[in-house]
Amino acid sequence: MAQAAQGQQIALLKYRGGGDWYANPTSLGNLIEFCNKNLNMSLDPKPATVEVGSTDIFQYPFVHMTGHGNVIFSNDEAQNLRMYLLSGGFLHIDDNYGLDKFARSQMKLVFPELDFVELPYSHPIFHQKFPFPNGLPKIHEHDGKPAQAFGLIWEGRLVCLYTYECDLGDGWEDTEVHHDSEATHLKALRMGADIIQYVFTER
16 A cells, blocks of 8 residues: 555544444544654544444545444444455554453454464564564553554455554553653554554555
């Protein structure tokens, strides 16, 4: 996928099931601003919201999913998301604490033949403008486990990135929301920018 066109939007995924898909309301806007400034991109400063089953999803090269709770995909929604990912789209799932079992089970509906695999530190997603030689940074403690990055890989292409025990989205939010240090905020934004850069230039 080429460098972002002028005004290209990225989107937040809206799903059913009662989970708070709308968590972290300032996160994507802050990430977009950071990417436009530091990666010389021209993304639309306002992220879109798109439903899993909507054909509008095909307009967005990058879709972000977050939340704490239940997620339900219907068969039609799972098929729509699958077609989006197979046609060149990219989904970033960021566990905002409590999303893990739901995200994994619902993505199994989307790709029953695939399993999440942990990405090695050598993966190109960690070696963009802001190198992360030790892989995904730890932003929030949650259960104190190490931050891990998992992927669904289709025919050699990473189509879905799942960031676990990290909470990048919280780190992208305005610092007063979670009282993160400026260093933590910057670390999260840099990792987010690397993901965006990878999606737009290396896939």
